[in-house]
Amino acid sequence: MYTNLVCKFCLYIWWSVSGDFVNSYMNMYLNSDEVQKLLGLDMELYYVTNGKINDFALNFVVPVPPKVDALHFTWESLSGRPLPYTINVDISNPLALGTPKLNISDTGMIPTITQIFSVSLPCSGVVVAEVNIVLTVNITSPNSNVTSLTFRRKKICRKIESLSNTHVLVDNISYNSNSVNIFYIAVGCAGFLIATLAFCVVVSYVKGKKDRRDPSDNQAHMTYVTNAARNPNSTSSYGSFRRMPSYSLIDERSKDLQERIAELTIQRCRVRLNSVILEGTFGRVYLGSYSEENGAEEEVLVKTVTDHASQIQISLLLQEGMFMYSLNHKNILTILGVSIEDQTAPFLLYPYHSYKNLKVFLQKCKLNSEGVAHTLTTQEVVDMALQIIQAMQYLHKKHLWHKDLAARNCVVDDKLKIKVTDNALSRDLFPSDYHCLGDNENRPIKWMAIESLLQKGFSPCSDVWSFGVLLWELTTLAQQPYVEIDPFEMAAYLKDGYRLAQPINCPDELFAVMAYCWAMNPEERPTFTQLQVCLQEFYAQLIRYV
Incomplete structure (x- = not known):
């Protein structure tokens, strides 16, 4: 393999x-x-x-x-x-x-x-x-x-x-030098020093921003979440959903988690749970409905935890569910409402339009005793990948890194329209996708970039790596990546230059895009904009022969 x-x-x-x-x-x-x-x-x-x-x-x-x-x-x-x-x-x-x-x-x-x-x-x-x-x-x-x-x-x-006032060797820019060789040596040395300094500054700046954005900084909010679950008086109630706010995400990110939950709080009596879609040890995803004040009902997805879930699991559900709060994009599934009442598990409500978990959908596309549920063409796979790219471009423009991009954290409807979701409950619903390396933290080891494994550092480049694995999932109908590799050996395996094999029937140019996402050096990986250009050109080639 x-x-x-x-x-x-x-x-x-x-x-x-x-x-x-x-x-x-x-x-x-x-x-x-x-x-x-x-x-x-x-x-x-x-x-x-x-x-x-x-x-x-x-x-x-x-x-x-x-x-x-x-x-x-x-x-x-x-x-x-x-x-x-x-x-x-x-x-x-x-x-x-x-x-x-x-x-x-x-x-x-x-x-x-x-x-x-x-x-x-x-x-x-x-x-x-x-x-x-x-x-x-x-x-x-x-x-x-x-x-x-x-x-x-x-x-x-x-x-x-620093080259703005320097003569540069370009056809329409003249330069003055008595010796071309001396010029090249001087500019080369200066460029190398400047690039090195600039690189260090950029790395320091990005690391600083990353640290400020890291969810670990929000551990202080966990105390509030726990108290909120116990004390319903700390939140207000609304008769209907609060739709997307008009203020900017930057303003939102500076708000306290308490204010976010208060703005999305809904009355529990208006929520009805119908059937379980996904279930884990501590979490469940229901298909339900929400009753508006005017009597109209809206179908919703409801994420919640079981009665024996710990307070830490409740806190993680709320924190991770709030990750995409206030985002508004056609390829992102954002939260609609939150219900927190005394002595009951919190409800997180999402819009529902015949959505299915993408990983589950892909697995059902495989051959089984009842035949094939749906046969994905290369054209459909590329189109789904392009939708995910659009969602990630939007997230990165908002200076948000997903950190857990995978098929399990996407949904798909009957027309193969994709929405990227948060990772709330994913550790519980898909336990085989997460591993602990002795640090009491379950992480998606086999979807993570090499620098994320070694240094726990995340960036747009690490999201690109995860996208490459997600593209591999699309072409293999959600096979487990690196299934034979022990999680503790993953970092060494990647450092030695090993990567996922080319899936059967996967076009070479599509696999080349995946491989490009897995470059060892983060700077050598493409941006999502560059990936979009590559896949759009490949998609145009595909439909040309249909």
Whole structure:
């Protein structure tokens, strides 16, 4: 089930391969070092193998991380003699990226032995931008036919503030120097020092913000939650739901948890529990209804705990249930109301539109004695992933990290519309997904990024890692990730370079997106915006043939 990323393998998409364009006269591919830099995998990616063109691979736009300043391609002629070629490189933003430089001539001959050529990508440091790069290679076969290969990249360039008054090597920016070599050395050294200092400052700043946002800072609120469960007089009652507030989330986050609960408090007598949807040792999710003052009833999901749940479990239910309070997005399931009354378990109410837990839904899609409940196509999987990406983009714009993104914390309706939810009760409802490493804290070990495992640090980059595992869940119909690995061995397993294997029938480009999410260095992982671009392009390719 698992793959050793030290072993090389070639990436082919057989259904999208064209016929022989030069009668098996050449190979062109990215070697394992190049794929490791771009996608975090040790493998070879073939664009042309024995003359067969991999159209799908050519159409995939590969993001180039900020730290990667050159592209490398490997090619060879198989015809017994060199093949004529011409190369052209176009960029979309000359201000952000200087003129790319080839280490070979624009016109020449493809050698009969394996050769690696490179294209330098010198970011100017003047602006922040994503630069589209198009590399076109025209190859003439022995029978004089010309074949054009187009490679697309998206280079991420960052701004270096101290370069605003410095002469930079860009076509439309002049520079004065008596020695080009001295200039490059000086700018390189200065850039390295500045980048190092900037990186340290950013890490310190992000860590500070992260620490301030970490839920552990809210432990003081647990005392209130416990008291609130005992004393109903500390809250007020409303006859109907309080809908989404108009004030900003920043203002909300500065409020006391007590005020949040008070604003959402509803009367228990208006809530009716109908049937249990999910049940754990200490928690339950009901399908119920809520009666408005005008007599109208609204179907709701109700999260609650059993009578023998501890006060800590009650506190966690309320804290985690409040995580998405006041958020308003089509792909996020936000809380509608809270009911806390004396001597009874709290109720958390959510809107219901035939929602099913995504993990449970995926598991029911598998073959069983009654047949297949629903067969997911690759197109549907990608569409569901894009919906999750939109929800995560919204969360990150609000400076919120989910920290537990997984199929169990999403819901899906009959039309495959996805909503991301909080993780309230997830530890109890899906106990096999959480493990304790001797620190009295159940964590989703096998969904967590390497830095979260080792340092308990969370960021948008760690959410991206979890999204990669969630995408793997979608393609495997909610199989357990790393099922054979002991939770205590996960950190060492990941540090050694091992990752989840490519699922059966999973397209190579979809697996490449997953692998890119699991880069060891958080800075080399894509943002959700970049993931959206990649998957939208893949989705467009899928629907083109439907």
